[in-house]
Amino acid sequence: MKDFGKSDHPAVQAQLDRLAGLSLPEGRLGLDTIRCLLDRLGNPHRSLPPVFHVAGTNGKGSTCAFLRAMLEADGKRVHMTTSPHLVRYNERIRLAGELIADDPLAALLEEVFDAAEGLNPSFFEVTIAAAFLAFSRTPADACVVEVGLGGRFDATNVLEPEALAACGIAALGIDHERFLLAPEEGVPQVPLARIAFEKAGITKRATSLITQSYPEEATLEIERAALAAGAPLSMRGRDWHSSISETALHYADRYGELVLPLPQLPGPHQGDNAALAIAMLRHQDRVNVASGALAAGIRNAKWPARLQLLAPGPLCSGRKVWLDGGHNPDAGKALAAHFAGQRVHLLLGMIEGKDPQAILGPLAPSIASVTAVPISTHEYQPAASYGADIMQAASLEDALNALPDDGLPVLIAGSLYLAGDVLRMNRERPD
Template sequence: MFSRIGMGAFKKDLTNITVLCSALGNPQDKFKSIHIAGTNGKGSVSHSLAAILQQSGYKTGLYTSPHLKDFRERIRINGEVVTKEFVVEFIQNHFDLVQQVQPSFFEITVAMAFEWFVKNAVDIAVVEVGLGGRLDSTNIIHPELAVITNISYDHQQLLGNTLQEIAGEKAGIIKPGVPVVISETQDETKPVFLKKADELKAPITFADQEWEVRYQSEGDEKLIIELIYKKEPSPHSERYELDLAGPYQKKNLLATLTAVRKLREQKWEIKEENVQSALAAVKKLTGLRGRWEKLGDRPLIMADVAHNVGGVSEIMNRIKTLSYKQLHIITGFVKDKPLDIVLSLFPQEARYYFCQAPIPRALAADQLAVKAAEYGLTGEPYKSVQKAFNAAKSNADAEDMILICGSVFVVAEVL
């Protein structure tokens, strides 16, 4: 699969998933859905919308990737992971088909998710894009709504070297006549989205043009935000308490709330009280982990799956607002990730523990240490994430801070 081995697992067309789902009776046409793409934030927005729909009384499917600890995390209904029995049954029942089509791991997983959603008669499913959008295996659904979160540099070897090119791939999830919400107005990407939406007669809304942040208070485990909805005929203010406390959640919240408004316009019954209660309990309702997650006190231990320029930039800006005596950073990356810009964002005064996750795609810790030294980042390489984590905990005083970031697979090893 791409997340573990990289480009060798990437299938750059929709042929396999189309054949698979056709043989299954086209399950993607038998449930309502919301499609979510973006470089950063699509996972948080997917889980937030699923929590809101679930709290509103809808039987809600959720498909996301990659997983942290258990493959079944990718496929959920009302927060509950797909059963082991169904996973085994699906592979056994369709073994000959899989042998014939030779789909990727991701393609099999998408088909499995869609069949699970149909089998359990979900009211709606929130479907997160795996990579890009236009040629992603999830892009055979016909959603009620599309959402595209922040666009940043990631997977340039597959999606393009400019923000415009990357946005063009993400814009591939926009469908004829289907409303699309864009979370953030960016000069480079706005024309791309406007052009695509105009071509397909898809109503387009930029979330950050609808809402204005009046106040926000960030803690280790919650985020309080007061917003003003600016659009006529009903401008008003709202206050939300989120259990997703990362600094980037402000942008994600605007996309989530705008998506809720568009769903209400389609007669989905979503009460404000359910929005409030869901956003305060996204992790509990959906099982989301690894987003500015607190793992310990004295020393403060935080983990975040930030792994690209946009995500790492947000995390480092958040760290600048915190008080600690010494910062310890445990980090590792995949070897196909361009590191020059990302490493330049890390603070030189931190003590580093370079490590590698147990996957083929991981960049060797000693190679990362050499590269990081070019940017004034000093520390020791460790053969495993756990050894790096143990060393950091051993070296840290009670007033220090430990941060784990750089890769989903690194964070997974400490959860």
């Protein structure tokens, strides 16, 4: 699957058109291509500021957002690469706190494409090569790098121990089964253990590995990976602890206890993501961050399309509209927790291959109505796949206009690609 991009800058669009023509050759796994491409570019991944590398099924993007906000609250200049983008491809590469500008982005992608001649790289490999090349050329104090898919074979996993400050693993769940549960000899057969095995593939020699807590089958795989790499392992519930009260986030580890503000990002799960970011910063010794910056970062972190309340705009028409890109069972549970005790009209759009029940099942007690909506850039699930009596709207606008004027909030969910459509149409461009 490719993440398409559009730009009103002709030189950027020319490179995005080249990116749109790339695909991962069927059956190719491994890091050989990205390593060869980076070698042709002078191995920029070996010349980065200290890197915080984050994997996970859910919460890794939010953890990255908290890391960036905490580091910046301490006065640090921070590079960051995350995926997918929502509205503009530029969102994938943030240099010293600012999204990369169009002119340098176009030149950067052209340089990477020239170096990639004959390698047949994937969309994501080109993107990561471009990000690391940009990071190596712009002074900064730290990098935050989100894993794209899995961990073991993800293009970001070319990062070497010398570049890393810490590795983190957020919440685990079953997702991207076609790739992460593909039959292979010598790997765990229990699904969640296999997921943990893939995510723990980012573990590096003598580099701190900080994780959430997991069921036993996943915990054992992470422990094995840490032991094999000689990586100090700090796991929630054993080496660090956190909880949320009505007024504060409580965090504790061997260095002491902290009472911190609650995250501004909605949802109780964001307390878990903020705590993982804190633990990653406290269980490494390459970048110092004051406790006051941890508190400021919790308050300041922004992460669009994750339980985002849309601003007044063309799509809202005076109505309260929530947006979430979640598409797997754990995302469904997080949405259910947020809307517990409420009624909400659900506009659901999911790409082919995703299970609608991942969202519909947990949210069922709160659903007042369900409307299937299209996704502009991908093949999407038809209304029939959502169950009986579900209407298919021709557009998001049609779906919103057809809702009764009953004052109930609206939730648009099911895909980050759909979320990008929503933000674009509501004129909310992530910055």
